Amino acid sequence: MPQQLTNEQLIDAANRFGTPLYVYHAEKIEEQLNRLKHAFAACNAKFFYACKSLTNINVLKLVKQYGANLDCVSINEVKLGLHAGFEPKQILFTPNCVDFEEIEAGIALGVNVNIDNISMLERFGSKYGNSYPVCIRLNPHIMAGGNFKISTGHIDSKFGISIHQMRHIERVVKSTNIHVAGLHMHTGSEIKDVNVFLQGLEVMFEMARHFPKLEFIDLGSGFKVPYKADDVATDVNSLGNKVAEAFAAYEKENGRSLEIWFEPGKYLVSECGYFVVKANVIKQTTATVFVGVNSGFNHLIRPMFYEAYHRIENISNPNGPERIYTVVGNICETDTFAWDRKINEVREGDYLVFYNAGAYGFEMSSNFNSRLKPAEVLIKNGEVNLIRRRDEFEDLLKNQVEIL
Numbered sequence: 485m486p487q488q489l490t491n492e493q494l495i496d497a498a499n500r501f502g503t504p505l506y507v508y509h510a511e512k513i514e515e516q517l518n519r520l521k522h523a524f525a526a527c528n529a530k531f532f533y534a535c536k537s538l539t540n541i542n543v544l545k546l547v548k549q550y551g552a553n554l555d556c557v558s559i560n561e562v563k564l565g566l567h568a569g570f571e572p573k574q575i576l577f578t579p580n581c582v583d584f585e586e587i588e589a590g591i592a593l594g595v596n597v598n599i600d601n602i603s604m605l606e607r608f609g610s611k612y613g614n615s616y617p618v619c620i621r622l623n624p625h626i627m628a629g630g631n632f633k634i635s636t637g638h639i640d641s642k643f644g645i646s647i648h649q650m651r652h653i654e655r656v657v658k659s660t661n662i663h664v665a666g667l668h669m670h671t672g673s674e675i676k677d678v679n680v681f682l683q684g685l686e687v688m689f690e691m692a693r694h695f696p697k698l699e700f701i702d703l704g705s706g707f708k709v710p711y712k713a714d715d716v717a718t719d720v721n722s723l724g725n726k727v728a729e730a731f732a733a734y735e736k737e738n739g740r741s742l743e744i745w746f747e748p749g750k751y752l753v754s755e756c757g758y759f760v761v762k763a764n765v766i767k768q769t770t771a772t773v774f775v776g777v778n779s780g781f782n783h784l785i786r787p788m789f790y791e792a793y794h795r796i797e798n799i800s801n802p803n804g805p806e807r808i809y810t811v812v813g814n815i816c817e818t819d820t821f822a823w824d825r826k827i828n829e830v831r832e833g834d835y836l837v838f839y840n841a842g843a844y845g846f847e848m849s850s851n852f853n854s855r856l857k858p859a860e861v862l863i864k865n866g867e868v869n870l871i872r873r874r875d876e877f878e879d880l881l882k883n884q885v886e887i888l
């Protein structure tokens with residue numbers, strides 16, 4: 485039985501801490517990580533949780549307990565990771581378009597650093613030479629991902645150094661004597677076709693020939709999880725078998741063994757999260773029936789930003805007759821969570837829950853419309869704990885400098 489919270493647990497948390505409320509289920513995170521460990525058991529694999537998906541410090545600590553490492557995209561995420569107790573070597577810092585000072589800060593903290601453009605590689609080489617092993621982020625020019633906004637490996641993407649610039653990379657590496665320990669790619673999010681990863685791996689093997697001291701290949705992430713009831717997730721077991729085969733063949737051919745690294749974000753924390761809101765108004769118009777809830781894209785932006793589908797259920801009336809609703813938020817802007825959804829009859833005051841709310845939910849929330857950010861709750865071993873207080877009115881004024 486997959487790990488799941490019950491409606492009663494969600495209603496209880498909403499009654500205690502109010503809504504809108506993010507609720508996370510610790511055991512689900514553990515289950516997902518174990519799936520990956522199992523799928524890649526035949527490989528020399530390491531998993532770096534891409535924490536930009538959900539950075540609550542308790543979640544970072546949990547992920548560490550469960551045996552994952554950490555992938556960070558900003559120096560502050562690196563500092564959060566160290567605060568959570570990760571060793572520097574358990575952290576991979578993968579920034580994009582940051583200044584050299586931020587890269588130096590990562591190096592000063594002793595974490596693994598991933599460099600994604602040639603000008604920074606030159607500066608890195610001039611300053612550090614071979615004194616600090618480094619990873620290079622490549623752009624393999626593979627178009628993949630659930631949505632253009634979350635595709636990062638294609639020709640127009642700002643991420644990584646093009647594989648066609650390998651000659652230039654080599655020049656910089658040789659002339660400044662850089663120790664390249666890893667090669668990295670990350671082609672996007674929500675990739676269900678395992679061949680995309682295998683295709684990327686072939687490109688990485690090809691590029692690996694240029695780096696005799698290489699220790700690992702990092703395939704990034706993009707593992708898809710089910711959002712809709714009939715959605716297909718990335719078949720990590722099949723991928724694991726094929727990756728193991730590919731590495732065995734590579735080792736035989738080249739006489740050296742490499743580690744494989746992954747950076748799952750969504751895969752680890754999407755399904756652990758539940759976003760509970762309250763139906764404020766039922767509004768019948770000439771076109772549809774709206775359910776207006778006490779939240780908006782200021783709290784969960786994925787539907788408006790990525791056209792993401794989040795399953796929604798009425799946990800206060802799970803046996804009511806099904807009706808068709810358009811679910812909207814309370815923001816003064818078009819703010820639609822879902823069109824034409826079959827939901828058990830909604831009455832004003834009912835709690836609705838959005839599933840798959842762990843990844844890029846709270847993390848992308850804002851104070852737009854001067855609304856307060858929601859609270860976060862963690863349920864572990866059945867115990868319910870508040871892990872972030874709801875914003876208060878004072879928070880809206882906190883960093884403002886009143887000069888008038």
Ligand SMILES: *Cc1c(COP(=O)(O)O)cnc(C)c1O
Nearest residue numbers: 534670673705706747748749750
């Ligand atoms: C966002 C990101 C990830 C995680 O992607 P998911 O689709 O959430 O798994 C991994 N690696 C890098 C470099 C990223 O920027």
